[in-house]
């Protein structure tokens with residue numbers, strides 16, 4: 001069983017997860033045997049967050065993995081607030097359908113997938129409160145919310161005694177906007193996890209490239225990777241994990257050897273000089 005120092009807090013929910021989760025938006029359509037082995041590889045490491053969403057259509061695949069071996073998985077899924085789906089009732093119906101596809105009675109973390117600018121965040125806040133009070137969600141979060149939207153929904157949830165667990169946003173060495181748009185600051189201040197999606201920039205941070213925009217950064221990552229007998233992707237994930245204890249990247253993987261490499265990133269640390277050099281080489285990437 002991993003100790004507290006091997007895991008990260010999911011905000012103030014009391015739930016602890018490995019500092020790296022796994023994204024499943026490509027699990028539907030991928031080789032089923034490879035996906036099952038990817039899941040088993042991840043579960044052997046500890047309480048890894050498995051990230052899905054109703055719109056990824058991968059909940060049934062995740063459910064099949066869970067039925068074969070529940071392991072210590074922490075499962076997160078998301079409600080898509082598409083136009084016409086903007087009430088607590090619709091959110092609860094979405095949650096119940098996700099639970100059925102996953103084959104579980106309670107989800108560990110239920111997100112609102114994105115904000116709708118013309119709908120008050122408190123409408124979704126009410127749905128999330130009901131999700132927790134009904135016992136169908138252990139914790140609740142948001143995705144793609146601005147710092148201001150996040151503060152408003154956190155405030156609304158707090159009135160019902162429920163902490164906002166996470167804001168899931170696009171964050172990587174090629175997309176550092178959360179550091180400048182107030183989201184990382186709000187996560188620190190409110191003690192909310194910043195779950196980083198596209199942490200490998202959809203695969204662009206996994207191998208060297210001749211593209212002008214990324215060549216120098218990738219060459220540096222490769223040099224640091226060689227010094228640690230590691231891969232470029234491990235260095236890129238290592239940097240995010242070291243950036244702040246609130247950050248939990250969720251790289252996507254459909255292949256067991258990719259999952260293994262990803263999780264090896266948890267076994268070593270960048271030096272301060274290496275961290276700073278990467279910081280400088282990737283600065284101003286929005």
Ligand SMILES: NC(=O)c1ccc[n+]([C@@H]2O[C@H](COP(=O)([O-])OP(=O)(O)OC[C@H]3O[C@@H](n4cnc5c(N)ncnc54)[C@H](OP(=O)(O)O)[C@@H]3O)[C@@H](O)[C@H]2O)c1
Pocket residue numbers: 022023024025026051052113143144168169196197198199200201202203206231233250251252253254255257258259261262
């Ligand atoms: N909340 C949102 O709005 C939102 C939006 C988009 C995504 N997400 C979440 O974020 C997750 C991650 O997104 P993503 O998968 O598109 O992007 P990503 O994590 O930046 O990149 C994943 C890509 O890198 C490859 N990869 C992984 N480990 C590797 C390794 N060790 N060596 C070489 N290549 C490696 C994967 O290949 P293989 O698949 O071949 O293993 C995949 O093609 C999604 O699964 C989803 O859960 C959330």
